[in-house]
Amino acid sequence: MSSSTFMKLEIESRSENEAFARVVAAAFVSRLDPTLEEISDIKTAVSEAVTNAIIHAYEDRIGVIVISARLEGNRFTVEVADEGVGIIDLEKAREPLYTSKPELDRSGMGFTIMENFMDELTVRSAPGEGTVVTMSKEIRPKIS
Amino acid sequence: MSSSTFMKLEIESRSENEAFARVVAAAFVSRLDPTLEEISDIKTAVSEAVTNAIIHAYEDRIGVIVISARLEGNRFTVEVADEGVGIIDLEKAREPLYTSKPELDRSGMGFTIMENFMDELTVRSAPGEGTVVTMSKEIRPKIS
Amino acid sequence: MEIEFVLRHSILVVRLKGELDHHWAGQMREAVDSELARLRICSLIFNLGGLTFMDSSGIGALLGRYRRVCAAGGRMVLCKVPPPVSKITEIAGLARLIPFFEDEAAALQHLLLGASPTRRS
Amino acid sequence: MEIEFVLRHSILVVRLKGELDHHWAGQMREAVDSELARLRICSLIFNLGGLTFMDSSGIGALLGRYRRVCAAGGRMVLCKVPPPVSKITEIAGLARLIPFFEDEAAALQHLLLGASPTRRS
Numbered sequence: 273m274s275s276s277t278f279m280k281l282e283i284e285s286r287s288e289n290e291a292f293a294r295v296v297a298a299a300f301v302s303r304l305d306p307t308l309e310e311i312s313d314i315k316t317a318v319s320e321a322v323t324n325a326i327i328h329a330y331e332d333r334i335g336v337i338v339i340s341a342r343l344e345g346n347r348f349t350v351e352v353a354d355e356g357v358g359i360i361d362l363e364k365a366r367e368p369l370y371t372s373k374p375e376l377d378r379s380g381m382g383f384t385i386m387e388n389f390m391d392e393l394t395v396r397s398a399p400g401e402g403t404v405v406t407m408s409k410e411i412r413p414k415i416s
Numbered sequence: 417m418s419s420s421t422f423m424k425l426e427i428e429s430r431s432e433n434e435a436f437a438r439v440v441a442a443a444f445v446s447r448l449d450p451t452l453e454e455i456s457d458i459k460t461a462v463s464e465a466v467t468n469a470i471i472h473a474y475e476d477r478i479g480v481i482v483i484s485a486r487l488e489g490n491r492f493t494v495e496v497a498d499e500g501v502g503i504i505d506l507e508k509a510r511e512p513l514y515t516s517k518p519e520l521d522r523s524g525m526g527f528t529i530m531e532n533f534m535d536e537l538t539v540r541s542a543p544g545e546g547t548v549v550t551m552s553k554e555i556r557p558k559i560s
Numbered sequence: 561m562e563i564e565f566v567l568r569h570s571i572l573v574v575r576l577k578g579e580l581d582h583h584w585a586g587q588m589r590e591a592v593d594s595e596l597a598r599l600r601i602c603s604l605i606f607n608l609g610g611l612t613f614m615d616s617s618g619i620g621a622l623l624g625r626y627r628r629v630c631a632a633g634g635r636m637v638l639c640k641v642p643p644p645v646s647k648i649t650e651i652a653g654l655a656r657l658i659p660f661f662e663d664e665a666a667a668l669q670h671l672l673l674g675a676s677p678t679r680r681s
Numbered sequence: 682m683e684i685e686f687v688l689r690h691s692i693l694v695v696r697l698k699g700e701l702d703h704h705w706a707g708q709m710r711e712a713v714d715s716e717l718a719r720l721r722i723c724s725l726i727f728n729l730g731g732l733t734f735m736d737s738s739g740i741g742a743l744l745g746r747y748r749r750v751c752a753a754g755g756r757m758v759l760c761k762v763p764p765p766v767s768k769i770t771e772i773a774g775l776a777r778l779i780p781f782f783e784d785e786a787a788a789l790q791h792l793l794l795g796a797s798p799t800r801r802s
Protein backbone atom coordinates (compact mmCIF):
# COMPACT_ATOMS: atom_id res chain seq x y z
CA MET A 273 0.00 0.00 0.00
CA SER A 274 1.24 3.48 -0.85
CA SER A 275 1.63 5.67 2.23
CA SER A 276 0.61 8.96 0.60
CA THR A 277 -2.03 9.98 -1.93
CA PHE A 278 -4.12 13.03 -2.84
CA MET A 279 -7.26 14.11 -4.67
CA LYS A 280 -8.73 17.43 -5.70
CA LEU A 281 -12.39 18.14 -6.36
CA GLU A 282 -13.92 21.28 -7.87
CA ILE A 283 -17.63 21.87 -7.40
CA GLU A 284 -20.07 24.72 -7.73
CA SER A 285 -21.46 26.48 -4.66
CA ARG A 286 -24.89 24.82 -4.90
CA SER A 287 -26.51 23.32 -1.84
CA GLU A 288 -26.99 19.94 -3.59
CA ASN A 289 -23.20 19.68 -3.50
CA GLU A 290 -23.11 19.56 0.31
CA ALA A 291 -24.17 15.89 0.28
CA PHE A 292 -21.93 15.20 -2.74
CA ALA A 293 -18.85 16.63 -1.01
CA ARG A 294 -19.57 14.50 2.07
CA VAL A 295 -19.81 11.32 0.00
CA VAL A 296 -16.56 12.10 -1.82
CA ALA A 297 -14.67 12.81 1.41
CA ALA A 298 -16.00 9.62 3.01
CA ALA A 299 -15.14 7.51 -0.05
CA PHE A 300 -11.63 8.97 -0.21
CA VAL A 301 -10.82 8.32 3.47
CA SER A 302 -12.38 4.84 3.39
CA ARG A 303 -9.09 3.25 2.30
CA LEU A 304 -7.71 3.97 5.80
CA ASP A 305 -10.49 1.73 7.18
CA PRO A 306 -12.01 4.39 9.48
CA THR A 307 -14.71 3.61 12.06
CA LEU A 308 -18.30 4.74 11.47
CA GLU A 309 -17.73 7.52 13.99
CA GLU A 310 -14.58 8.75 12.24
CA ILE A 311 -16.43 8.80 8.90
CA SER A 312 -19.32 10.67 10.47
CA ASP A 313 -16.94 13.23 12.03
CA ILE A 314 -15.25 13.87 8.68
CA LYS A 315 -18.56 14.13 6.82
CA THR A 316 -19.81 16.65 9.35
CA ALA A 317 -16.67 18.81 9.26
CA VAL A 318 -16.58 18.83 5.44
CA SER A 319 -20.27 19.65 5.34
CA GLU A 320 -19.71 22.67 7.62
CA ALA A 321 -16.87 24.07 5.53
CA VAL A 322 -18.65 23.55 2.20
CA THR A 323 -21.90 25.02 3.55
CA ASN A 324 -20.02 28.11 4.76
CA ALA A 325 -18.53 28.61 1.30
CA ILE A 326 -22.02 28.35 -0.24
CA ILE A 327 -23.80 30.64 2.24
CA HIS A 328 -21.17 33.09 3.37
CA ALA A 329 -18.43 33.19 0.73
CA TYR A 330 -20.60 33.36 -2.37
CA GLU A 331 -23.92 34.49 -0.86
CA ASP A 332 -26.31 34.85 -3.84
CA ARG A 333 -23.96 33.91 -6.65
CA ILE A 334 -22.54 30.59 -7.83
CA GLY A 335 -18.78 30.25 -7.36
CA VAL A 336 -16.28 27.42 -7.36
CA ILE A 337 -15.30 25.48 -4.24
CA VAL A 338 -12.08 23.46 -4.33
CA ILE A 339 -11.79 20.53 -1.96
CA SER A 340 -8.30 19.00 -1.76
CA ALA A 341 -7.60 15.98 0.38
CA ARG A 342 -4.47 14.01 1.27
CA LEU A 343 -3.72 10.80 3.05
CA GLU A 344 -0.28 10.57 4.64
CA GLY A 345 0.18 7.46 6.71
CA ASN A 346 -2.89 7.45 8.96
CA ARG A 347 -3.52 11.18 8.68
CA PHE A 348 -6.39 12.58 6.61
CA THR A 349 -6.09 16.26 5.66
CA VAL A 350 -8.74 18.21 3.79
CA GLU A 351 -8.69 21.79 2.53
CA VAL A 352 -11.87 23.62 1.50
CA ALA A 353 -11.10 26.76 -0.51
CA ASP A 354 -13.36 29.45 -1.95
CA GLU A 355 -12.75 32.74 -3.78
CA GLY A 356 -15.61 34.50 -2.04
CA VAL A 357 -15.99 37.54 0.21
CA GLY A 358 -13.45 36.41 2.82
CA ILE A 359 -13.55 36.96 6.57
CA ILE A 360 -12.56 40.32 8.10
CA ASP A 361 -12.36 39.31 11.77
CA LEU A 362 -11.20 35.70 11.93
CA GLU A 363 -11.07 35.56 15.70
CA LYS A 364 -14.67 36.68 16.04
CA ALA A 365 -15.80 34.34 13.24
CA ARG A 366 -14.37 31.35 15.13
CA GLU A 367 -16.14 32.19 18.41
CA PRO A 368 -18.87 29.71 19.30
CA LEU A 369 -22.38 31.02 18.52
CA TYR A 370 -21.12 33.96 16.43
CA THR A 371 -22.88 34.20 13.09
CA SER A 372 -23.19 37.05 10.62
CA LYS A 373 -26.47 35.61 9.34
CA PRO A 374 -28.79 34.96 12.32
CA GLU A 375 -31.77 35.73 10.08
CA LEU A 376 -31.03 32.51 8.13
CA ASP A 377 -31.33 30.26 11.21
CA ARG A 378 -27.54 29.89 11.33
CA SER A 379 -26.39 28.57 14.69
CA GLY A 380 -22.88 30.05 14.62
CA MET A 381 -21.59 26.59 15.54
CA GLY A 382 -19.84 25.72 12.25
CA PHE A 383 -16.24 26.39 13.25
CA THR A 384 -16.85 24.95 16.73
CA ILE A 385 -18.08 21.70 15.17
CA MET A 386 -15.11 21.55 12.78
CA GLU A 387 -12.72 22.03 15.72
CA ASN A 388 -14.41 19.37 17.82
CA PHE A 389 -14.80 16.77 15.08
CA MET A 390 -11.28 17.07 13.65
CA ASP A 391 -7.85 17.07 15.33
CA GLU A 392 -6.65 20.32 13.78
CA LEU A 393 -8.28 23.32 12.14
CA THR A 394 -6.62 26.32 10.53
CA VAL A 395 -8.40 29.11 8.67
CA ARG A 396 -6.73 31.56 6.31
CA SER A 397 -8.78 34.33 4.76
CA ALA A 398 -8.35 37.60 2.92
CA PRO A 399 -11.32 39.96 2.55
CA GLY A 400 -12.37 40.10 -1.09
CA GLU A 401 -10.13 37.19 -2.03
CA GLY A 402 -11.49 34.15 -0.29
CA THR A 403 -11.06 31.65 2.49
CA VAL A 404 -9.14 28.40 2.94
CA VAL A 405 -10.16 26.05 5.74
CA THR A 406 -7.68 23.22 6.45
CA MET A 407 -8.57 20.35 8.75
CA SER A 408 -6.83 17.11 9.61
CA LYS A 409 -7.61 14.00 11.58
CA GLU A 410 -5.64 10.90 12.54
CA ILE A 411 -7.46 7.69 11.67
CA ARG A 412 -6.59 5.19 14.37
CA PRO A 413 -5.30 1.88 12.98
CA LYS A 414 -7.59 -1.05 13.77
CA ILE A 415 -6.29 -4.01 15.72
CA SER A 416 -7.40 -7.08 13.80
CA MET B 417 -33.59 22.70 -9.65
CA SER B 418 -30.75 24.08 -11.70
CA SER B 419 -30.57 22.50 -15.15
CA SER B 420 -26.80 22.48 -15.52
CA THR B 421 -23.91 21.78 -13.21
CA PHE B 422 -20.37 20.44 -13.33
CA MET B 423 -17.62 18.93 -11.22
CA LYS B 424 -13.96 18.17 -11.76
CA LEU B 425 -11.92 15.55 -9.93
CA GLU B 426 -8.15 15.04 -10.03
CA ILE B 427 -6.77 11.73 -8.81
CA GLU B 428 -3.54 9.80 -9.06
CA SER B 429 -3.21 6.77 -11.37
CA ARG B 430 -3.36 4.22 -8.54
CA SER B 431 -5.62 1.20 -8.80
CA GLU B 432 -7.34 2.01 -5.47
CA ASN B 433 -8.77 5.04 -7.27
CA GLU B 434 -10.80 2.90 -9.68
CA ALA B 435 -13.43 2.25 -7.01
CA PHE B 436 -13.17 5.85 -5.77
CA ALA B 437 -13.82 7.26 -9.26
CA ARG B 438 -16.87 5.00 -9.63
CA VAL B 439 -18.34 6.16 -6.33
CA VAL B 440 -17.79 9.82 -7.23
CA ALA B 441 -19.41 9.44 -10.67
CA ALA B 442 -22.39 7.59 -9.18
CA ALA B 443 -22.84 10.18 -6.41
CA PHE B 444 -22.67 13.04 -8.93
CA VAL B 445 -25.26 11.58 -11.30
CA SER B 446 -27.56 10.54 -8.43
CA ARG B 447 -29.32 13.91 -8.44
CA LEU B 448 -30.90 12.98 -11.79
CA ASP B 449 -32.54 10.03 -9.99
CA PRO B 450 -31.08 7.31 -12.26
CA THR B 451 -32.14 3.65 -12.12
CA LEU B 452 -29.83 1.04 -10.60
CA GLU B 453 -29.01 -0.11 -14.13
CA GLU B 454 -28.12 3.40 -15.30
CA ILE B 455 -25.85 3.85 -12.26
CA SER B 456 -24.23 0.49 -12.92
CA ASP B 457 -23.65 1.38 -16.61
CA ILE B 458 -21.99 4.67 -15.67
CA LYS B 459 -19.83 3.08 -12.98
CA THR B 460 -18.66 0.44 -15.44
CA ALA B 461 -17.84 2.91 -18.21
CA VAL B 462 -15.95 5.24 -15.82
CA SER B 463 -14.09 2.25 -14.38
CA GLU B 464 -12.96 1.22 -17.89
CA ALA B 465 -11.65 4.67 -18.79
CA VAL B 466 -9.87 5.19 -15.46
CA THR B 467 -8.36 1.70 -15.55
CA ASN B 468 -7.03 2.37 -19.07
CA ALA B 469 -5.35 5.57 -17.88
CA ILE B 470 -3.74 3.65 -15.02
CA ILE B 471 -2.56 0.65 -17.04
CA HIS B 472 -1.94 1.98 -20.52
CA ALA B 473 -1.39 5.74 -20.25
CA TYR B 474 0.97 5.78 -17.28
CA GLU B 475 2.15 2.16 -17.26
CA ASP B 476 4.64 1.94 -14.38
CA ARG B 477 4.58 5.53 -13.19
CA ILE B 478 2.03 7.54 -11.20
CA GLY B 479 0.36 10.33 -13.17
CA VAL B 480 -2.71 12.51 -12.76
CA ILE B 481 -6.14 11.57 -14.11
CA VAL B 482 -8.72 14.34 -14.49
CA ILE B 483 -12.37 13.35 -14.44
CA SER B 484 -14.77 16.14 -15.42
CA ALA B 485 -18.51 15.62 -15.39
CA ARG B 486 -21.51 17.73 -16.37
CA LEU B 487 -25.23 17.46 -16.01
CA GLU B 488 -27.25 19.33 -18.62
CA GLY B 489 -30.96 18.64 -18.37
CA ASN B 490 -31.14 14.86 -18.27
CA ARG B 491 -27.78 14.32 -19.94
CA PHE B 492 -24.73 13.15 -18.00
CA THR B 493 -21.37 13.73 -19.69
CA VAL B 494 -18.04 12.59 -18.31
CA GLU B 495 -14.52 13.16 -19.60
CA VAL B 496 -11.55 11.10 -18.42
CA ALA B 497 -8.24 12.73 -19.36
CA ASP B 498 -4.65 11.61 -18.88
CA GLU B 499 -1.27 12.99 -19.92
CA GLY B 500 0.17 9.59 -20.65
CA VAL B 501 1.65 7.80 -23.65
CA GLY B 502 -1.33 8.40 -25.95
CA ILE B 503 -2.73 6.09 -28.63
CA ILE B 504 -1.07 5.81 -32.05
CA ASP B 505 -3.78 3.90 -33.93
CA LEU B 506 -7.15 4.93 -32.49
CA GLU B 507 -9.19 2.84 -34.90
CA LYS B 508 -7.34 -0.34 -33.98
CA ALA B 509 -7.50 0.50 -30.26
CA ARG B 510 -11.30 0.71 -30.43
CA GLU B 511 -11.69 -2.68 -32.14
CA PRO B 512 -13.32 -5.30 -29.89
CA LEU B 513 -10.77 -7.73 -28.39
CA TYR B 514 -7.75 -5.65 -29.41
CA THR B 515 -5.34 -5.15 -26.54
CA SER B 516 -1.71 -4.10 -26.47
CA LYS B 517 -1.23 -5.93 -23.16
CA PRO B 518 -2.52 -9.51 -23.52
CA GLU B 519 0.14 -10.64 -21.05
CA LEU B 520 -1.73 -8.74 -18.32
CA ASP B 521 -5.00 -10.64 -18.78
CA ARG B 522 -6.53 -7.64 -20.55
CA SER B 523 -9.62 -8.60 -22.52
CA GLY B 524 -9.48 -5.82 -25.10
CA MET B 525 -13.14 -5.12 -24.31
CA GLY B 526 -12.76 -1.74 -22.55
CA PHE B 527 -13.81 0.55 -25.40
CA THR B 528 -16.52 -1.90 -26.49
CA ILE B 529 -18.01 -1.82 -22.96
CA MET B 530 -17.86 2.01 -22.83
CA GLU B 531 -19.67 2.19 -26.19
CA ASN B 532 -22.33 -0.27 -25.14
CA PHE B 533 -22.97 1.13 -21.68
CA MET B 534 -23.09 4.81 -22.68
CA ASP B 535 -24.98 6.61 -25.48
CA GLU B 536 -21.94 8.33 -26.99
CA LEU B 537 -18.18 7.81 -26.88
CA THR B 538 -15.45 9.95 -28.40
CA VAL B 539 -11.73 9.43 -27.95
CA ARG B 540 -9.08 12.04 -28.70
CA SER B 541 -5.43 11.15 -28.32
CA ALA B 542 -1.99 12.39 -29.26
CA PRO B 543 1.02 10.08 -28.90
CA GLY B 544 3.26 11.35 -26.12
CA GLU B 545 0.68 13.88 -24.97
CA GLY B 546 -2.23 11.91 -23.62
CA THR B 547 -5.78 10.76 -24.16
CA VAL B 548 -9.23 12.22 -23.51
CA VAL B 549 -12.22 9.88 -23.42
CA THR B 550 -15.63 11.62 -23.48
CA MET B 551 -18.83 9.70 -22.82
CA SER B 552 -22.41 10.78 -22.36
CA LYS B 553 -25.67 9.17 -21.41
CA GLU B 554 -29.27 10.36 -21.20
CA ILE B 555 -30.89 9.56 -17.85
CA ARG B 556 -34.52 8.80 -18.57
CA PRO B 557 -36.89 10.85 -16.37
CA LYS B 558 -38.94 8.72 -13.97
CA ILE B 559 -42.73 8.80 -14.12
CA SER B 560 -43.87 9.14 -10.53
CA MET C 561 -34.71 13.75 3.30
CA GLU C 562 -38.33 12.86 4.17
CA ILE C 563 -40.70 14.66 6.54
CA GLU C 564 -43.75 12.97 8.04
CA PHE C 565 -46.39 14.86 10.05
CA VAL C 566 -48.65 13.23 12.62
CA LEU C 567 -51.16 15.14 14.75
CA ARG C 568 -51.39 13.62 18.23
CA HIS C 569 -53.86 15.42 20.50
CA SER C 570 -53.14 19.06 19.74
CA ILE C 571 -49.45 18.48 19.24
CA LEU C 572 -47.68 18.19 15.88
CA VAL C 573 -45.21 15.31 15.65
CA VAL C 574 -42.55 15.84 12.96
CA ARG C 575 -40.66 12.70 11.94
CA LEU C 576 -37.43 13.43 10.04
CA LYS C 577 -35.66 10.86 7.87
CA GLY C 578 -32.36 11.11 6.01
CA GLU C 579 -29.73 13.88 6.14
CA LEU C 580 -30.58 17.22 7.74
CA ASP C 581 -28.06 19.67 6.24
CA HIS C 582 -28.33 23.24 4.92
CA HIS C 583 -29.80 21.98 1.62
CA TRP C 584 -32.76 20.37 3.41
CA ALA C 585 -33.00 22.66 6.44
CA GLY C 586 -34.77 25.37 4.44
CA GLN C 587 -37.38 22.95 3.12
CA MET C 588 -37.89 21.45 6.55
CA ARG C 589 -38.43 24.91 8.03
CA GLU C 590 -41.00 25.87 5.42
CA ALA C 591 -42.87 22.58 5.67
CA VAL C 592 -43.06 22.71 9.48
CA ASP C 593 -43.98 26.38 9.69
CA SER C 594 -46.77 26.05 7.14
CA GLU C 595 -48.13 22.90 8.79
CA LEU C 596 -48.24 24.68 12.16
CA ALA C 597 -50.05 27.62 10.55
CA ARG C 598 -52.51 25.37 8.73
CA LEU C 599 -53.42 23.42 11.88
CA ARG C 600 -53.35 26.58 14.02
CA ILE C 601 -51.41 24.83 16.77
CA CYS C 602 -48.14 25.76 18.35
CA SER C 603 -46.58 22.75 20.11
CA LEU C 604 -44.11 20.40 18.46
CA ILE C 605 -42.36 17.09 18.94
CA PHE C 606 -39.40 16.41 16.61
CA ASN C 607 -38.75 12.68 16.21
CA LEU C 608 -35.14 12.48 14.94
CA GLY C 609 -35.07 8.65 14.91
CA GLY C 610 -34.70 8.43 11.12
CA LEU C 611 -31.81 10.88 10.74
CA THR C 612 -28.54 9.46 9.42
CA PHE C 613 -26.73 12.82 9.39
CA MET C 614 -27.10 16.29 10.85
CA ASP C 615 -24.72 19.26 10.86
CA SER C 616 -24.89 22.74 12.41
CA SER C 617 -27.43 23.83 9.79
CA GLY C 618 -29.77 21.22 11.29
CA ILE C 619 -29.03 22.54 14.78
CA GLY C 620 -29.85 26.05 13.52
CA ALA C 621 -33.11 24.90 11.93
CA LEU C 622 -34.21 23.13 15.15
CA LEU C 623 -33.29 26.16 17.28
CA GLY C 624 -35.17 28.40 14.84
CA ARG C 625 -38.32 26.27 15.24
CA TYR C 626 -37.83 26.33 19.01
CA ARG C 627 -37.67 30.13 19.14
CA ARG C 628 -40.70 30.46 16.90
CA VAL C 629 -42.80 27.99 18.89
CA CYS C 630 -41.84 29.65 22.21
CA ALA C 631 -42.69 33.09 20.83
CA ALA C 632 -46.15 31.80 19.92
CA GLY C 633 -46.65 30.47 23.45
CA GLY C 634 -46.12 26.81 22.55
CA ARG C 635 -43.56 24.22 23.57
CA MET C 636 -41.14 22.02 21.68
CA VAL C 637 -39.27 18.84 22.58
CA LEU C 638 -37.05 16.30 20.77
CA CYS C 639 -37.11 12.52 20.88
CA LYS C 640 -35.28 9.47 19.55
CA VAL C 641 -31.92 11.16 18.95
CA PRO C 642 -30.05 8.48 16.93
CA PRO C 643 -26.32 7.67 17.32
CA PRO C 644 -25.08 9.54 14.19
CA VAL C 645 -26.71 12.72 15.53
CA SER C 646 -26.09 12.49 19.28
CA LYS C 647 -22.49 13.78 19.17
CA ILE C 648 -23.40 17.04 17.43
CA THR C 649 -26.39 17.70 19.65
CA GLU C 650 -24.14 17.23 22.69
CA ILE C 651 -21.39 19.54 21.43
CA ALA C 652 -23.98 22.15 20.50
CA GLY C 653 -25.48 21.79 24.01
CA LEU C 654 -28.94 21.50 22.50
CA ALA C 655 -30.34 19.66 25.55
CA ARG C 656 -29.68 22.72 27.71
CA LEU C 657 -32.51 24.50 25.82
CA ILE C 658 -34.75 21.80 24.40
CA PRO C 659 -35.82 18.73 26.44
CA PHE C 660 -34.87 15.32 24.97
CA PHE C 661 -37.00 12.17 25.37
CA GLU C 662 -36.56 8.49 24.60
CA ASP C 663 -39.59 8.21 22.33
CA GLU C 664 -42.76 9.93 21.15
CA ALA C 665 -44.84 8.52 24.00
CA ALA C 666 -42.56 9.99 26.67
CA ALA C 667 -42.39 13.31 24.80
CA LEU C 668 -46.18 13.43 24.47
CA GLN C 669 -46.67 12.59 28.12
CA HIS C 670 -44.35 15.42 29.10
CA LEU C 671 -46.15 17.97 26.94
CA LEU C 672 -49.63 16.85 27.99
CA LEU C 673 -49.00 16.11 31.66
CA GLY C 674 -45.84 18.01 32.41
CA ALA C 675 -43.83 14.87 33.36
CA SER C 676 -40.11 15.49 33.81
CA PRO C 677 -37.80 14.72 30.90
CA THR C 678 -35.41 11.74 30.94
CA ARG C 679 -32.26 13.54 29.95
CA ARG C 680 -29.75 11.54 27.97
CA SER C 681 -26.48 13.08 29.13
CA MET D 682 -13.45 -7.94 -2.44
CA GLU D 683 -13.47 -11.31 -0.66
CA ILE D 684 -12.46 -14.71 -2.01
CA GLU D 685 -13.63 -17.98 -0.47
CA PHE D 686 -12.29 -21.37 -1.54
CA VAL D 687 -14.20 -24.63 -1.11
CA LEU D 688 -12.95 -28.00 -2.33
CA ARG D 689 -15.84 -30.15 -3.55
CA HIS D 690 -14.74 -33.57 -4.80
CA SER D 691 -11.65 -32.76 -6.82
CA ILE D 692 -12.99 -29.40 -7.99
CA LEU D 693 -12.10 -26.01 -6.56
CA VAL D 694 -15.08 -23.72 -5.97
CA VAL D 695 -14.13 -20.02 -5.88
CA ARG D 696 -16.74 -17.71 -4.36
CA LEU D 697 -16.19 -14.04 -5.17
CA LYS D 698 -17.75 -11.20 -3.17
CA GLY D 699 -17.63 -7.45 -3.79
CA GLU D 700 -16.26 -5.56 -6.80
CA LEU D 701 -14.09 -7.34 -9.34
CA ASP D 702 -12.14 -4.58 -11.06
CA HIS D 703 -8.50 -4.21 -12.18
CA HIS D 704 -7.43 -3.39 -8.60
CA TRP D 705 -8.71 -6.77 -7.34
CA ALA D 706 -8.29 -8.84 -10.49
CA GLY D 707 -4.54 -9.26 -9.90
CA GLN D 708 -5.04 -10.46 -6.33
CA MET D 709 -7.81 -12.82 -7.39
CA ARG D 710 -5.58 -14.28 -10.10
CA GLU D 711 -2.71 -14.90 -7.69
CA ALA D 712 -4.94 -16.38 -5.00
CA VAL D 713 -6.68 -18.78 -7.41
CA ASP D 714 -3.51 -19.84 -9.23
CA SER D 715 -1.66 -20.58 -6.01
CA GLU D 716 -4.63 -22.48 -4.54
CA LEU D 717 -4.83 -24.64 -7.69
CA ALA D 718 -1.08 -25.32 -7.46
CA ARG D 719 -1.26 -26.12 -3.75
CA LEU D 720 -4.13 -28.59 -4.19
CA ARG D 721 -2.65 -29.96 -7.43
CA ILE D 722 -6.01 -29.91 -9.14
CA CYS D 723 -7.07 -28.22 -12.34
CA SER D 724 -10.86 -27.82 -12.49
CA LEU D 725 -12.68 -24.72 -11.29
CA ILE D 726 -16.14 -23.41 -10.54
CA PHE D 727 -16.45 -19.63 -10.13
CA ASN D 728 -19.47 -18.67 -8.03
CA LEU D 729 -20.10 -14.99 -8.91
CA GLY D 730 -23.23 -14.72 -6.70
CA GLY D 731 -21.64 -12.20 -4.33
CA LEU D 732 -20.33 -9.76 -6.95
CA THR D 733 -21.84 -6.27 -6.92
CA PHE D 734 -19.67 -4.98 -9.76
CA MET D 735 -17.46 -6.31 -12.53
CA ASP D 736 -15.80 -4.55 -15.45
CA SER D 737 -13.70 -5.77 -18.39
CA SER D 738 -10.71 -6.35 -16.10
CA GLY D 739 -12.86 -8.98 -14.36
CA ILE D 740 -13.74 -10.50 -17.74
CA GLY D 741 -10.04 -10.62 -18.57
CA ALA D 742 -9.17 -12.26 -15.26
CA LEU D 743 -11.86 -14.93 -15.72
CA LEU D 744 -10.74 -15.60 -19.32
CA GLY D 745 -7.13 -15.81 -18.13
CA ARG D 746 -8.07 -18.49 -15.55
CA TYR D 747 -10.09 -20.30 -18.24
CA ARG D 748 -7.11 -20.43 -20.63
CA ARG D 749 -4.80 -21.61 -17.86
CA VAL D 750 -7.15 -24.34 -16.65
CA CYS D 751 -7.74 -25.58 -20.22
CA ALA D 752 -4.02 -25.62 -20.93
CA ALA D 753 -3.55 -27.82 -17.86
CA GLY D 754 -6.22 -30.23 -19.08
CA GLY D 755 -8.90 -29.07 -16.63
CA ARG D 756 -12.30 -27.47 -17.08
CA MET D 757 -13.88 -24.28 -15.78
CA VAL D 758 -17.49 -23.13 -15.44
CA LEU D 759 -19.33 -20.15 -13.92
CA CYS D 760 -22.43 -20.05 -11.75
CA LYS D 761 -24.82 -17.64 -10.03
CA VAL D 762 -24.17 -14.66 -12.31
CA PRO D 763 -25.91 -11.81 -10.39
CA PRO D 764 -27.92 -8.99 -12.05
CA PRO D 765 -25.21 -6.27 -11.74
CA VAL D 766 -22.81 -8.53 -13.65
CA SER D 767 -25.05 -10.20 -16.24
CA LYS D 768 -25.06 -7.29 -18.71
CA ILE D 769 -21.26 -7.17 -19.05
CA THR D 770 -20.91 -10.95 -19.36
CA GLU D 771 -23.50 -10.86 -22.15
CA ILE D 772 -21.84 -8.01 -24.07
CA ALA D 773 -18.47 -9.72 -23.71
CA GLY D 774 -20.05 -12.97 -25.00
CA LEU D 775 -18.46 -14.86 -22.12
CA ALA D 776 -21.04 -17.68 -22.28
CA ARG D 777 -19.83 -18.60 -25.79
CA LEU D 778 -16.59 -19.84 -24.20
CA ILE D 779 -17.39 -20.69 -20.60
CA PRO D 780 -20.54 -22.61 -19.58
CA PHE D 781 -22.89 -20.78 -17.14
CA PHE D 782 -24.99 -22.58 -14.49
CA GLU D 783 -27.71 -21.56 -12.05
CA ASP D 784 -25.89 -22.67 -8.93
CA GLU D 785 -22.93 -24.65 -7.59
CA ALA D 786 -24.86 -27.93 -7.54
CA ALA D 787 -25.71 -27.72 -11.25
CA ALA D 788 -22.14 -26.67 -12.08
CA LEU D 789 -20.72 -29.54 -10.06
CA GLN D 790 -23.07 -32.04 -11.64
CA HIS D 791 -21.96 -30.88 -15.08
CA LEU D 792 -18.26 -31.21 -14.27
CA LEU D 793 -18.65 -34.58 -12.54
CA LEU D 794 -21.27 -36.21 -14.76
CA GLY D 795 -21.06 -34.15 -17.93
CA ALA D 796 -24.68 -32.90 -17.70
CA SER D 797 -25.55 -30.16 -20.20
CA PRO D 798 -25.45 -26.52 -19.08
CA THR D 799 -28.62 -24.48 -18.54
CA ARG D 800 -27.69 -21.44 -20.53
CA ARG D 801 -29.09 -18.16 -19.35
CA SER D 802 -29.45 -16.24 -22.59
Ligand SMILES: Nc1ncnc2c1ncn2[C@@H]1O[C@H](COP(=O)(O)OP(=O)(O)O)[C@@H](O)[C@H]1O
Binds near residue numbers: 320330359370403
Ligand atom coordinates in the same frame (compact mmCIF):
# COMPACT_ATOMS: atom_id res chain seq x y z
N1 LIG E 1 -16.03 30.60 3.73
C1 LIG E 1 -16.43 31.72 4.36
N2 LIG E 1 -16.44 32.91 3.72
C2 LIG E 1 -16.83 34.04 4.35
N3 LIG E 1 -17.23 34.09 5.63
C3 LIG E 1 -17.25 32.95 6.34
C4 LIG E 1 -16.85 31.72 5.75
N4 LIG E 1 -16.95 30.75 6.71
C5 LIG E 1 -17.39 31.37 7.82
N5 LIG E 1 -17.56 32.69 7.62
C6 LIG E 1 -17.98 33.69 8.64
O1 LIG E 1 -17.78 33.14 9.93
C7 LIG E 1 -19.00 33.14 10.66
C8 LIG E 1 -19.04 31.96 11.60
O2 LIG E 1 -19.09 30.74 10.87
P1 LIG E 1 -19.71 29.45 11.53
O3 LIG E 1 -19.06 29.21 12.86
O4 LIG E 1 -19.61 28.33 10.55
O5 LIG E 1 -21.25 29.79 11.80
P2 LIG E 1 -22.49 29.98 10.80
O6 LIG E 1 -22.17 29.35 9.47
O7 LIG E 1 -23.62 29.30 11.48
O8 LIG E 1 -22.71 31.46 10.66
C9 LIG E 1 -20.09 33.15 9.62
O9 LIG E 1 -21.32 33.66 10.11
C10 LIG E 1 -19.47 34.04 8.53
O10 LIG E 1 -19.62 35.39 8.85
Ligand SMILES: Nc1ncnc2c1ncn2[C@@H]1O[C@H](COP(=O)(O)OP(=O)(O)O)[C@@H](O)[C@H]1O
Binds near residue numbers: 469528
Ligand atom coordinates in the same frame (compact mmCIF):
# COMPACT_ATOMS: atom_id res chain seq x y z
N1 LIG F 1 -5.73 6.05 -21.88
C1 LIG F 1 -5.00 5.31 -22.76
N2 LIG F 1 -3.71 5.62 -23.02
C2 LIG F 1 -2.98 4.88 -23.89
N3 LIG F 1 -3.47 3.80 -24.55
C3 LIG F 1 -4.75 3.44 -24.34
C4 LIG F 1 -5.59 4.15 -23.43
N4 LIG F 1 -6.80 3.57 -23.42
C5 LIG F 1 -6.72 2.53 -24.28
N5 LIG F 1 -5.50 2.44 -24.84
C6 LIG F 1 -5.05 1.45 -25.86
O1 LIG F 1 -6.21 0.90 -26.46
C7 LIG F 1 -6.21 -0.53 -26.32
C8 LIG F 1 -7.61 -1.07 -26.21
O2 LIG F 1 -8.23 -0.59 -25.01
P1 LIG F 1 -9.42 -1.41 -24.35
O3 LIG F 1 -10.46 -1.64 -25.40
O4 LIG F 1 -9.86 -0.68 -23.13
O5 LIG F 1 -8.80 -2.83 -23.96
P2 LIG F 1 -7.76 -3.25 -22.82
O6 LIG F 1 -7.70 -2.20 -21.76
O7 LIG F 1 -8.32 -4.53 -22.30
O8 LIG F 1 -6.43 -3.43 -23.48
C9 LIG F 1 -5.34 -0.78 -25.10
O9 LIG F 1 -4.80 -2.09 -25.10
C10 LIG F 1 -4.26 0.30 -25.25
O10 LIG F 1 -3.27 -0.08 -26.15
